[in-house]
Amino acid sequence: MKKLPLSQLDAFFAALAAGQELYIPAGDAGTAAFTPWREGLKLTPALNTSRSAKDLFFPQVENLVDFKVTGKQIEIIENRAPAKPFVIFGVRACDCRSFDILDKVFLADPADTYYKTRRENGTIVTLACTEPEETCFCTALGIDPANPAGDVSGWIAEDTLYLQANTGKGSALLETLPMLEEGEKPELDQPVFDRLPLKDLDWSAFGGERMMEHFNSPKWASLAESCLGCGSCTFVCPTCQCYDIKDFNTGSEIKRFRCWDSCMYSDFTLMSAGQPRPTQLERFRQRFMHKLVYYPSTHEGEFGCVGCGRCLQKCPISMNIVKVAGTLGKEETP
Amino acid sequence: MRHDPLIPMLAQVTDIRQDTPDVKTLRVVGLDGKKPFLHIPGQCAMLSIPGIGEALFSITSSPTNEDYLEFSIKKCGCVTDWLHAMEPGQQVTLRGPYGNGFPVDTDFAGKDLVFVAGGIGLAPLRSVINYVRHYRDRYGKVDIVYGSRSKADLVDYQEILDEWSKEDGISVHLTIDNPQPDWDGHVGFVPNYVKELAFDTGRTVVMCGPPIMIKFTLAGLMEQGFPRDQIYTTLELRMKCALGRCGRCNIGDKYVCKDGPVFRLDQLDQLPDEY
Amino acid sequence: MQERIKAKAIELLESGVCGRVLGWKTGEFFYDVTPAVFESREEIERDFVFGPFCGANLSKYLIAESRKGGKVGAFLKPCDTYSFQQLQKEHRILPENVYAVGVQCGGMCDIDAIRAAGIKGVLDVEEQGDSLLVHTLYGDKSLDRAAALSERCRVCKSKKILGCAELIGEQGEEQPSARFEQVAELEAMTPEERFAFWRGELSRCIRCNACRNVCPACSCEKCVFDNPSSGAENKAPANSFEENLFHIIRAFHVAGRCTDCGECSRVCPQHIPLHLLNRKFIKDINELYGPYQAGADMDAKPPLVNFQADDPEPSVVRERGTNP
Numbered sequence: 046m047k048k049l050p051l052s053q054l055d056a057f058f059a060a061l062a063a064g065q066e067l068y069i070p071a072g073d074a075g076t077a078a079f080t081p082w083r084e085g086l087k088l089t090p091a092l093n094t095s096r097s098a099k100d101l102f103f104p105q106v107e108n109l110v111d112f113k114v115t116g117k118q119i120e121i122i123e124n125r126a127p128a129k130p131f132v133i134f135g136v137r138a139c140d141c142r143s144f145d146i147l148d149k150v151f152l153a154d155p156a157d158t159y160y161k162t163r164r165e166n167g168t169i170v171t172l173a174c175t176e177p178e179e180t181c182f183c184t185a186l187g188i189d190p191a192n193p194a195g196d197v198s199g200w201i202a203e204d205t206l207y208l209q210a211n212t213g214k215g216s217a218l219l220e221t222l223p224m225l226e227e228g229e230k231p232e233l234d235q236p237v238f239d240r241l242p243l244k245d246l247d248w249s250a251f252g253g254e255r256m257m258e259h260f261n262s263p264k265w266a267s268l269a270e271s272c273l274g275c276g277s278c279t280f281v282c283p284t285c286q287c288y289d290i291k292d293f294n295t296g297s298e299i300k301r302f303r304c305w306d307s308c309m310y311s312d313f314t315l316m317s318a319g320q321p322r323p324t325q326l327e328r329f330r331q332r333f334m335h336k337l338v339y340y341p342s343t344h345e346g347e348f349g350c351v352g353c354g355r356c357l358q359k360c361p362i363s364m365n366i367v368k369v370a371g372t373l374g375k376e377e378t379p
Numbered sequence: 380m381r382h383d384p385l386i387p388m389l390a391q392v393t394d395i396r397q398d399t400p401d402v403k404t405l406r407v408v409g410l411d412g413k414k415p416f417l418h419i420p421g422q423c424a425m426l427s428i429p430g431i432g433e434a435l436f437s438i439t440s441s442p443t444n445e446d447y448l449e450f451s452i453k454k455c456g457c458v459t460d461w462l463h464a465m466e467p468g469q470q471v472t473l474r475g476p477y478g479n480g481f482p483v484d485t486d487f488a489g490k491d492l493v494f495v496a497g498g499i500g501l502a503p504l505r506s507v508i509n510y511v512r513h514y515r516d517r518y519g520k521v522d523i524v525y526g527s528r529s530k531a532d533l534v535d536y537q538e539i540l541d542e543w544s545k546e547d548g549i550s551v552h553l554t555i556d557n558p559q560p561d562w563d564g565h566v567g568f569v570p571n572y573v574k575e576l577a578f579d580t581g582r583t584v585v586m587c588g589p590p591i592m593i594k595f596t597l598a599g600l601m602e603q604g605f606p607r608d609q610i611y612t613t614l615e616l617r618m619k620c621a622l623g624r625c626g627r628c629n630i631g632d633k634y635v636c637k638d639g640p641v642f643r644l645d646q647l648d649q650l651p652d653e654y
Numbered sequence: 655m656q657e658r659i660k661a662k663a664i665e666l667l668e669s670g671v672c673g674r675v676l677g678w679k680t681g682e683f684f685y686d687v688t689p690a691v692f693e694s695r696e697e698i699e700r701d702f703v704f705g706p707f708c709g710a711n712l713s714k715y716l717i718a719e720s721r722k723g724g725k726v727g728a729f730l731k732p733c734d735t736y737s738f739q740q741l742q743k744e745h746r747i748l749p750e751n752v753y754a755v756g757v758q759c760g761g762m763c764d765i766d767a768i769r770a771a772g773i774k775g776v777l778d779v780e781e782q783g784d785s786l787l788v789h790t791l792y793g794d795k796s797l798d799r800a801a802a803l804s805e806r807c808r809v810c811k812s813k814k815i816l817g818c819a820e821l822i823g824e825q826g827e828e829q830p831s832a833r834f835e836q837v838a839e840l841e842a843m844t845p846e847e848r849f850a851f852w853r854g855e856l857s858r859c860i861r862c863n864a865c866r867n868v869c870p871a872c873s874c875e876k877c878v879f880d881n882p883s884s885g886a887e888n889k890a891p892a893n894s895f896e897e898n899l900f901h902i903i904r905a906f907h908v909a910g911r912c913t914d915c916g917e918c919s920r921v922c923p924q925h926i927p928l929h930l931l932n933r934k935f936i937k938d939i940n941e942l943y944g945p946y947q948a949g950a951d952m953d954a955k956p957p958l959v960n961f962q963a964d965d966p967e968p969s970v971v972r973e974r975g976t977n978p
Contacts, residue, residue: 074769075925076858092774095924096860105860106890110386112429112472119389119429119470150624155384157624179683179775179791237791242777243682256631260651271689271715275864277923287626289889290385290619292430299429303385304890306619306626307862312880312887314627316617317456319590321654331653335626342632358766361864361921362710363686371682457882 047208047219048228054206058082058134060222065130065168068101070094079133088135092178093353097283098140099147101133102163105280105305109159109290112299122298128162132218134170138193139183139353141171143283146351149344150286159303168218170208171195175235180354182243182367188351191235200230243352243367250374253342260334264372269329271362276307278365279332281355284340287313308332333369384622387427387472390415393447395467398534399527402499403463404439404451407473414447415473420483420506421613421641424475425621426450426462434458435618435636438476439502441509451502451534477621478640481507481585481611490583491519495596497569497588498527501534503613503640504587512546519548522578526554526569526592530562552576570595580604586612597644610644614654630654655757656704658822659729662755663698666727672753675727676715678708684778685765689715691726704729706781709762709804711915713737713747714870720751728752731759732826733806735816736913736949737870742817743952744911746873749817756815758823761799761807764920768802806916806929809833816950833914834937836930856901858924861889865901865918865928871908871948905931910939910958913949938974942966 049057061067067082070089077089079098111122144164151160171193174181183190192198196215200207207230210216219225238244251259279285289306292299306313308331314322322328340349356365394406407426409415418424418438427433434456440449454463462471481487492511496504511518523543527533533553544551554565554572565572569592578584580603586593593612600610614635619625621636628635631650633642642650659677666672675698679690685707692698711734719726730738735756741747768776768788775791779802786802788795800808811833813826840848866872866879878884879900888900905912905928914936918928939946943957943965957965 074772075766078858090772095858109383114429117466117469119472121386121389121472123386153623155622157385157622158383176774176792179777237775240791253632257649257651260631260653267690270691273864273867273921275867275921276862277860277864277921280860280862281923286624288619289625290433291888291890292432294430301429302890305860306889308626310863310880310889312882314617315882316615317459318615321616327653331629334631335629339629339632357682357686359923361868361917363681363688365686367682368688 046227046229047210047222047225048230049206049208049225051201051204051206053224054088055084056224057206057222058086059084060224061132061134061218064221065132068131068133070135079135082134092174092176092181093137093140093355095355095359096281097143097353097355098133098136099143099283099286101131101167102144102160103147103151103286103288103305107159107303109301109303112292112301113297114299125159128166130166130168132168132170135172135199136169136193136195137174137353138171138188138190139181139351140283141169141194142183142186142188142351143353144169146284146340146344146347146349147286149347168197168214169195170197170199170215170218173198173200173233175201175233175237177237177241178354178358179242180357181241181352182246182354183352184238184241184244185246185248186348186350186352190238191233200233202231202233243354246367246370247374248337248348248370251337251341251348251370252346253338256334256338256342259338259373260330262373265326265330268364268369268372269326272309272325272329272364273361274309274311274325274328275361276305276309277359277361278356279307279309280305281359283351283353283355284336284349285332308335333366333373336366337370337373384474385620387425387433387474388415390471390473392465392467392469392471395465398451398536399532401454402451402532402534403454404449404535405462407448407450407471408446410470414445416448416476418442418448418476419480420510421480421503422476422478423621423636423640424448424450424473424477426458427472428458428461428465429472431461432458433472433619435477435615435621437503437506437613437640439505441506441513443510443513451499451505453499475621477636479638481613481641483507483510487511487583488517489519491579491581492521493573493578493582493584494521494523494525495569495573495584495586495588496523496525497592498532499534500586500588500592501525502587504585505535505538507585508543512543512549515546515548520582521549522552522576522582523549524552524554524569524573524576526556526567526572528556529559530555568592568595570599574599574603577603580606582609584610586610607644607648611641612644612647613640614642615640616654655823656702659704659755659757660698660702662822663692663702663727663729664695666753666755667693667695667698671725672727673724674719675729676712676719677702677729678704678710678712683776685763685776691719704757706760706763706779707765709764709920711737711868711870711917713741714868714873716747716752717741717873720748723751725751725753728754729757729822730754730815730818731757731762732813732815733759733811733913733915735814735818736812736947737915738949739817739952740911740913740949741870741873743949744873754818756818756821756823756825758813758815758821758826759807761803761810763799763802763807764804766925767804768797771797771801773797804916804920805927806833806914806920809835811914811947812950817952833933836927837933837937840930840934855926858926859901860924861900862923864921864923866904868917868921869904869908870913870915870917871911872904901926901928901931905935908932909935910946910956911948912936913947942971942974 074091113120174190336349616628623634
């Protein structure tokens with residue numbers, strides 16, 4: 046294990062950023078974001094970023110390919126920017142787990158090469174949580190926020206940053222940093238995790254086995270009744286991965302781009318032949334069924350949620366996966 | 380640079396046939412003039428015109444056709460309007476094939492088959508029908524029940540008359556919704572016609588058509604006592620990627636684009652009613 | 655207050671005045687209340703809340719609720735009643751199907767304001783006069799109540815309750831408000847500074863449409879930005895300029911109808927001060943056409959759809975735009 050006095054954090058960031066682009070969580074609570082590091086940029090005091098870290102592998106908008114159309118001829122122009130290595134520092138355990146969930150979608154054969162290239166070029170340095178928010182529930186999903194995964198795991202204790210490489214990529218990164226010393230992280234006693242209000246969430250009622258029962262539950266009507274049909278939950282969610290592909294005509298060429306999309310939107314499944322999810326109830330149900338039932342059904346029981354709590358903090362009407370699971374999972378008391 | 384599954388290949392439309400007032404069949408080859416890829420009957424492909432958009436269509440030609448792919452396309456939206464307006468020689472982009480296709484070499488083998496189609500629903504079935512015709516000795520009796528609003532709306536009418544109807548062991552039963560002067564065939568809706576024809580309940584049924592046709596045909600078949608695991612249909616939902624990622628076409632935990640589009644009725648029974 | 659409202663809700667149901675009532679439903683925590691329709695005494699007794707975190711403006715829900723048949727009861731805060739009246743003026747809400755009860759409001763708190771004050775792991779709050787005692791995972795913290803208020807409540811323009819069948823709490827009055835101060839600061843900037851300010855703020859937009867979907871003035875059946883055949887549909891911007899325009903176009907569209915309820919800024923997951931765009935329009939309208947408050951008066955003609963001989967010439971408007 047390596048260590049570094051926090052007083053040298055700026056020099057550490059500078060050294061990391063010398064070899065590749067470095068992103069760190071910066072900004073105020075509520076608007077913090079993974080930001081390219083520049084001299085003087087400080088770590089956010091907030092526990093986590095407003096948007097998740099998925100942006101760095103699955104950006105909100107990206108160009109896939111260009112076309113030139115001349116008469117009846119079409120030219121396909123693949124002008125993907127060459128991949129550049131980058132480091133993300135300060136990823137929390139929840140977001141780090143979300144990459145595993147996204148990998149199972151994007152890296153399944155045939156792999157999405159845009160995502161795959163970024164995954165290969167990105168080195169993830171996580172940071173253990175010491176001050177969780179009341180909205181955190183990663184521990185209920187089997188994630189240990191005090192011992193996050195990643196290529197390199199990081200801990201801040203007192204005035205020292207401790208770093209442990211977990212992968213070859215992580216070791217290679219740490220070797221380039223001469224200011225790191227050998228050191229052992231002290232045992233950290235963190236009783237706060239035992240006091241988290243949502244730590245005892247029980248999602249054993251979910252998974253593929255009870256798909257029809259949950260789908261047909263009459264409770265969706267009241268759960269969905271005040272949903273605004275916006276996409277905030279989707280867009281701040283680290284595991285939401287649905288996208289749209291669209292063409293944009295610049296006048297001289299056609300850009301085919303991919304952008305985030307939301308199953309909460311009314312046009313998401315709209316076809317000229319009809320609309321399988323005609324009201325907000327079906328759209329709302331789709332989002333939560335996907336995370337609680339469909340994803341686990343096709344991925345060995347793993348939920349499509351990492352307990353980061355962003356949807357708890359961001360939903361305009363404070364409806365979220367914790368409330369949905371709590372309501373659906375509750376046995377009826379006659 | 381890696382080639383991404385979302386990046387299409389170029390193809391060329393060599394021939395356009397006006398099938399009905401709102402259905403055209405496009406013949407598509409690669410830029411080398413050859414068939415772009417191999418497929419299984421019932422599989423689909425993404426066609427696109429850059430700047431207009433990409434859409435999924437079932438491949439209507441049989442895999443046994445070695446020269447080209449065909450797509451029968453009904454005019455009903457942005458992309459299809461454009462495809463209808465273009466001329467032969469136009470390049471398009473193409474990617475695929477996608478989906479599971481019909482189990483022509485496994486479950487269907489040796490079976491007596493009934494095809495039930497309505498309107499443009501014939502498009503995916505034509506691929507199977509011509510495959511079955513090509514390997515005629517692998518299958519038993521074949522009945523084709525096909526209906527549309529009017530005579531002019533029957534897709535592939537000429538092929539049906541000139542080829543399918545004339546083949547031994549294949550019975551074609553055409554019907555239109557309302558009587559018209561130049562029609563001396565059956566008049567009436569497909570579900571009733573299927574009931575009238577009273578097929579043996581041991582046969583395998585392959586259906587495609589508008590939801591209302593499927594619904595009532597199914598009700599009739601159930602009444603007659605057809606087992607649900609002998610009935611196949613193919614579904615269509617909105618999709619963008621065809622790779623099980625864009626998130627639109629799932630029915631419960633199954634994606635129409637990769638787990639479908641072909642489902643057996645007993646499989647659909649296990650899924651939410653959201654299609 | 656909460657108990658009086660709950661009692662009233664039960665009374666409305668049990669007397670048959672309403673078949674259902676619209677209010678706020680308790681959540682996992684003290685602050686995460688959800689707008690909800692209640693149909694029984696049991697639901698109301700168990701789940702109905704009213705407190706300093708019931709910021710959601712319920713008026714927009716009445717567009718759909720007033721069309722579902724039967725009469726719906728609704729509890730509206732003073733600023734919600736401005737939206738309620740404005741939506742009636744726009745013929746969106748069918749007033750004959752609504753029984754509105756005005757509830758006086760002491761200013762709504764915002765959990766994000768508490769978090770922005772650096773308080774983490776919030777478990778509960780106690781109101782102690784002008785301050786809040788905040789219980790957290792990390793011990794108790796004290797905070798001025800004013801610091802926990804929503805921005806819109808810090809500059810509350812009116813405690814007047816409009817168009818309700820009855821009131822719970824005192825009727826209030828319009829009051830002096832500093833709500834245009836920040837707009838004035840923006841106006842005092844050079845165009846370059848102002849451009850940079852908005853570019854910075856709007857660059858955070860993730861196009862989740864929460865601002866639009868919550869906005870009582872955004873009540874089109876089908877938004878042009880959702881309509882694939884409009885040519886303006888976009889889930890992602892072609893460039894950053896286009897992204898900014900979404901909000902500017904929306905501000906234009908609600909100009910003269912926006913009551914300044916502040917919901918757009920409350921719900922923005924990226925904390926973009928969208929209300930400033932709308933307030934700029936309100937301030938301009940006030941200065942060009944005389945004071946006008948959308949929703950305040952059922953009979954007043956909205957200046958942007960009403961011509962008067964002494965309306966300023968377009969040249970006046972143009973000059974104001976070019977000479978800050």
